[in-house]
Amino acid sequence: MKRRKIGILTGGGDAPGLNAVIRAVVKYAVGQLGWEVIGSEDAFNGFLDDPQRLRPMTLPSCQGLLHRGGTILGTTNHGDPFAFATRDGIRDRSAELAAAIRREGLEGLVVIGGDGTQRIAARLMREHGVPVVGVPKTIDNDIAATDFTFGFWSAVEVATEALDRLHTTAESHDRVMLLEVMGRTAGWIALYAGVAGGADCIALPELPYDPARFCDKILERRARGRLFTLIVVAEGAAPADPDEPRERGAAATLAAALARRVDVETRVTVLGHLQRGGGPIPIDRVLATRFGVKAVELIADDRWGEMVCLRGQDIDAVPLSQAAGPPREVDLAHPMIAAARAVGIELGAARGRRHVALG
Ligand code: F6P
Numbered sequence: 001m002k003r004r005k006i007g008i009l010t011g012g013g014d015a016p017g018l019n020a021v022i023r024a025v026v027k028y029a030v031g032q033l034g035w036e037v038i039g040s041e042d043a044f045n046g047f048l049d050d051p052q053r054l055r056p057m058t059l060p061s062c063q064g065l066l067h068r069g070g071t072i073l074g075t076t077n078h079g080d081p082f083a084f085a086t087r088d089g090i091r092d093r094s095a096e097l098a099a100a101i102r103r104e105g106l107e108g109l110v111v112i113g114g115d116g117t118q119r120i121a122a123r124l125m126r127e128h129g130v131p132v133v134g135v136p137k138t139i140d141n142d143i144a145a146t147d148f149t150f151g152f153w154s155a156v157e158v159a160t161e162a163l164d165r166l167h168t169t170a171e172s173h174d175r176v177m178l179l180e181v182m183g184r185t186a187g188w189i190a191l192y193a194g195v196a197g198g199a200d201c202i203a204l205p206e207l208p209y210d211p212a213r214f215c216d217k218i219l220e221r222r223a224r225g226r227l228f229t230l231i232v233v234a235e236g237a238a239p240a241d242p243d244e245p246r247e248r249g250a251a252a253t254l255a256a257a258l259a260r261r262v263d264v265e266t267r268v269t270v271l272g273h274l275q276r277g278g279g280p281i282p283i284d285r286v287l288a289t290r291f292g293v294k295a296v297e298l299i300a301d302d303r304w305g306e307m308v309c310l311r312g313q314d315i316d317a318v319p320l321s322q323a324a325g326p327p328r329e330v331d332l333a334h335p336m337i338a339a340a341r342a343v344g345i346e347l348g349a350a351r352g353r354r355h356v357a358l359g
Contacts, residue, residue, distance in 0.1 A: 004029075005036040006299060007101060007109040008057060010071040011043035011079065011117030015139045015151025016280035017288035018071035021112050024292025026062040033300065038104060039072075043079040043117065047100040048093055054104065066289075067279045075113075080120055098128035107131060108304055110295050114138040118307060119324040125305055133298050134307030134320050135291050139276055142186035142327040145318045146309035150288040155182065155275040156192045159232070162271055163197025167230060173265070174227035176218060176258060180251035180270040183234035186329045189275065190234035191336050194345060200229045201346040203254060205236030206330045209348030211244070211257035217346040218262060240350035290315045 008025055010018050022039070029035040040046030041053035055061070065072065078085060084093040101109065108131030111121040121132040136143040139155035159181045170177040179199075181189045187204030194202035200221060201214045218229045233251040247253045255266040280288060287310065294308040294315045307323040309316050330337070340347065 003034065003036055004107060004299075005038065005105050007038045007040055007054075007104070007106040008073070009040040009043050009046065009109065009111060009113075010073050010075045010137070011111065011113035011120070012075060012077050012137065013114065013139075014070050014075050014276055015137045015149070016069050016154035016276070016278060017150035017284040018073075018075075018112060018137060019065040019068045020150070020280060020285050020288035021135055021137075021292040021295075022057070022072065023062045023065040024289040025110055025296055026057045026059065028293050028296040029299075030057065031059050033296070038106060040109075042074040042076045043113070044081050044097055044120070045076060045079045046073075047097050047104075048079075048081065048084070052100065066285055069277055069279045077116070080116075082120065082123060094124060094128060098124065098130050101130055108133065108299065110135060110299070112137050114140075115143050115324060115327060118143070118320060122305075122320040122324045125320065131304035132320065133295050133304060134323055135295050136307060136309065136323060139189065140183055140186055140327075141188040142183075142329065143323060144325040144328045145307065145322045147312065148287065148310050150280065150284040150291065151276070152188065152192075153283045153287075154278070154281045155189050156196060157281050158275050158278070159189055159193035159271055160196040162269065162274075163193060163199060163230060163232065166269060167198065170228040170230055176229045176231065176255075176264045176266045178231045178233055178251040178255050178266060178268045180233045180235055180249060180268065182271070182275050184236040185327050187234040187237065188330060190232045190237070191330055191340065194232040195336065195340050195343070197232070198230065199232045199345060201231040201348060202340060203231065203233040203237035203250070203348055204330055205234050205238070206332060207347055207349050208238055208240035209254075210240055210350035211254065211261060211348070213346055213348040213350075214254070215258060215262045218258070218264060 037057040039057045046053040081094045081097040112135040124130045125132045139151040141152035166177040251268045291308045306317040
């Protein structure tokens with residue numbers, strides 16, 4: 001029987017756990033099933049570059065990967081084959097890509113990536129008949145069709161540790177400490193890290209805020225003898241009032257808005273890519289491994305065109321088209337919002353806005 005041969009790549013921003021997925025796919029497909037796996041470097045670019053950057057993914061090449069951050073295959077968020085940036089402008093190189101995949105003798109691809117990458121994968125399958133299985137990835141946890149993505153919990157861990165550290169220095173100096181975390185459109189990291197790190201206020205992209213609500217919280221704490229305040233700000237959070245002055249960065253904007261209203265000493269920490277760097281914590285290693293195994297299972301069953309996902313405790317799969325939908329924002333009816341409010345965390349909802357009941 002002909003030996004099965006598949007490709008694998010990682011696309012979009014990296015996330016702790018990418019290597020753990022690659023390792024699981026290779027261990028299962030190569031080690032157990034005897035397939036061949038070819039890795040494309042820097043997402044789809046490995047197929048398009050001249051010379052091509054493709055590498056056989058052998059068992060030895062995947063040793064020691066489970067705990068390693070980043071991705072050994074490299075990644076990029078500038079490699080859309082349907083709108084490829086060249087010196088002469090934007091070109092559609094998707095047909096060239098499909099031809100390269102066929103020439104390589106690949107049955108199809110395991111595409112590990114966020115919503116943008118999954119959209120490209122779905123299109124590649126639809127328009128060029130390239131079989132694809134998707135594995136969702138993002139620290140932002142905002143991919144529709146999966147309860148959680150690997151990398152998210154590792155990012156929450158980093159943000160929580162940062163809050164723990166800010167907590168002690170905030171208390172020593174009676175300061176208002178603002179921690180800006182990633183999340184342009186979805187505030188999952190801010191919400192979970194805020195709850196885990198005992199934040200007093202959380203600003204989410206989904207809930208335009210009124211700075212006065214956060215000021216009230218600061219003053220209310222002061223009245224109780226708590227002279228410091230910890231605020232987590234998602235990078236996409238913004239004041240509801242369009243006339244509120246904007247600074248460079250979401251946390252800086254809020255810090256300035258507070259200082260205009262109350263007598264506070266503020267400090268801003270922007271966590272940035274520290275949240276994406278480093279190795280995955282155990283729960284992300286486990287999820288990444290289960291995703292990788294499921295991807296191989298789907299291919300073994302010829303279930304191309306699906307993306308693995310987590311539903312509750314179970315690994316499942318959904319049509320790729322579902323995964324390529326709009327980002328999954330924090331639903332303001334989510335139990336975590338209720339839990340945050342129940343422990344007194346101020347979310348800053350502007351009065352008279354559509355989310356006022358939740359503020
Ligand atoms: O999508 C993940 C993410 O971490 C966002 O939260 C953040 O805004 C973005 O990536 C940053 O991406 P880049 O690596 O391009 O700076």
